[in-house]
Amino acid sequence: MSSTPTTDAVCLAGFEWATNDKGQNPCLLAAYLEGACGSGYWNVPALPEGNRYNPPNANQTNVCLCSSVTYNALSLCGNCQGASYVTWPAWKINCAPDVVTVGE
Numbered sequence: 001m002s003s004t005p006t007t008d009a010v011c012l013a014g015f016e017w018a019t020n021d022k023g024q025n026p027c028l029l030a031a032y033l034e035g036a037c038g039s040g041y042w043n044v045p046a047l048p049e050g051n052r053y054n055p056p057n058a059n060q061t062n063v064c065l066c067s068s069v070t071y072n073a074l075s076l077c078g079n080c081q082g083a084s085y086v087t088w089p090a091w092k093i094n095c096a097p098d099v100v101t102v103g104e
Helices: 026-035 066-079
Strands: none
Touching: 026 066
């Protein structure tokens, strides 16, 4: 297993603006953000049609997964694949107040 975050998700045409200056789409950026609290490795898989990324469950919560920055990147990752996404309040529902970070 690689120690580098990965994704096989591809954004649809029209979302080129969402790729950063390092050539990372929002899905790869989300993998880096999510992996920052662990081994550094995280994979954000492509979404099967009709699916979306689910909020962290109570056993997964940490400052990386409960960050609004991670939420925004992963929501854009889903959106750029043509999927829906949950709201920020729904995303952080299982996050304890001490691990919720907004804009960090």
